[in-house]
Ligand SMILES: Nc1ncnc2c1ncn2[C@@H]1O[C@H](COP(=O)(O)OP(=O)(O)O)[C@@H](O)[C@H]1O
């Protein structure tokens with residue numbers, strides 16, 4: 028297959044022995060039982076094309092991201108997963124030659140329109156990156172960053188909210204006595220949960236996570252997965268992952284991307300047990316390419 | 317037996333390991349000699365200046381102005397030290413903020429745009445201009461129109477040398493900050509300028525402070541730009557204005573005074589010049605070592 032890393036290939040091969048991954052449909056795995064069309068959409072993407080200069084990376088992506096659900100975005104590396112979610116908060120605007128076409132509807136407006144207030148958009152749609160990226164400041168100031176940026180509040184209110192965000196990110200116990208230490212002195216997994224706390228402190232509606240566990244050890248990964256499951260009651264989460272077990276464990280809906288196109292989108296249980304498309308099946312069973 | 321073994325061609329001839337080791341040794345020895353030659357030359361200069369200059373360093377050296385009476389053995393370099401501090405300080409006040417903002421523009425906003433490319437090229441050219449030309453330039457634009465030498469003209473000349481150094485250093489250092497840092501700042505909904513100053517520059521602060529300090533150190537020892545501007549003076553600077561003032565009169569400074577005194581026929585003046593040279597070397601070396609110890613570049617992210 029073109030463009031996969033050695034890691035991914037070995038991972039896919041190892042999965043070939045457990046085909047197809049069996050999923051337990053727990054009560055909160057709503058993707059399996061609920062009526063998709065009845066659910067409110069948080070974000071509706073319609074015919075999204077994306078260009079790096081003249082190079083087109085996304086082709087006519089359309090997808091409904093449901094409110095308070097975890098939507099997993101899977102697919103081989105280089106298929107456009109990051110590119111796709113980086114359009115939701117317009118972070119690609121940092122680079123002059125990158126352009127998106129189409130519609131991404133969020134709260135009644137097109138995110139891609141020039142009228143959108145980017146600062147408020149990014150408060151409402153937070154992002155967690157692949158590499159934990161705490162700011163060069165204390166743990167406290169990291170979490171307070173968005174609060175100070177977007178809200179006026181008293182000191183005591185600020186520290187209460189910082190504490191609350193750290194608790195909701197399941198990291199309070201580990202940093203309670205390190206609030207005034209630099210954020211990048213924490214372990215990788217802790218840094219990532221600190222970044223999650225930083226994002227949720229600003230009270231977003233959506234959390235975009237771009238392979239949040241790929242730079243983190245298994246224990247840290249388990250903690251973050253647990254956290255994602257806890258957070259989805261309050262937030263709409265879009266989780267990019269190249270780890271299919273992870274998608275199966277935490278997501279309600281799954282979109283399979285291939286070469287810039289959304290090949291299949293549906294309830295996670297269905298995608299993993301009974302995919303409609305041949306390419307999807309080949310990918311999830313590791314027979315790809 | 318096995319056909320595979322028969323089909324296989326003879327293995328290629330191995331390169332001689334002994335020869336590779338010998339080449340390695342020769343290169344090591346030469347680079348070792350090269351490094352130590354440089355260090356030895358510098359050690360020799362420092363040693364010579366210390367031996368000859370240490371004797372001149374007395375309380376009077378740091379408290380009294382340069383002597384005017386060739387027969388007396390009184391006097392010091394205090395007015396020149398103060399003058400150099402003021403001239404270099406004012407130059408830094410002009411060039412560091414301007415160079416810092418210029419560097420931010422180049423790294424964060426202009427990037428590969430046409431304006432930034434032109435600015436970058438001009439900065440590179442200016443950095444290559446001999447410092448005496450900068451002195452003549454400052455003479456033409458400041459000294460000539462107002463008809464008197466001044467410490468300020470000296471500061472402008474030094475600032476002109478510092479500015480492109482500061483801008484390019486700032487740019488280089490900001491370019492070392494990974495894009496993830498910028499993206500995660502912007503993803504929090506902060507405006508670009510806030511992310512640049514509060515997150516990107518903060519991440520690079522060690523390098524930025526080192527760069528600014530090295531830009532100051534770079535001009536602290538300049539003589540040529542002061543020859544046509546601050547000139548020199550046997551007196552204390554008397555303030556900002558008036559004939560002995562920073563803006564309106566020549567101002568004593570270390571390098572020009574060393575230049576004058578070392579060329580004089582009086583042994584006491586020559587000794588003072590060695591003392592002045594020692595002070596500059598200690599200051600420049602000290603600042604260099606200090607910032608490198610405090611901020612090892614790239615350590616903070
Ligand atoms: N900055 C960039 N400039 C040009 N092409 C890019 C850039 N980033 C990604 N691409 C291309 O876009 C495609 C999708 O990349 P990406 O979204 O990063 O994939 P994924 O996240 O699924 O691994 C790839 O073909 C990649 O080469």
Ligand SMILES: [Mg+2]
Pocket residue numbers: 108109110237238
């Ligand atoms: Mg990616």
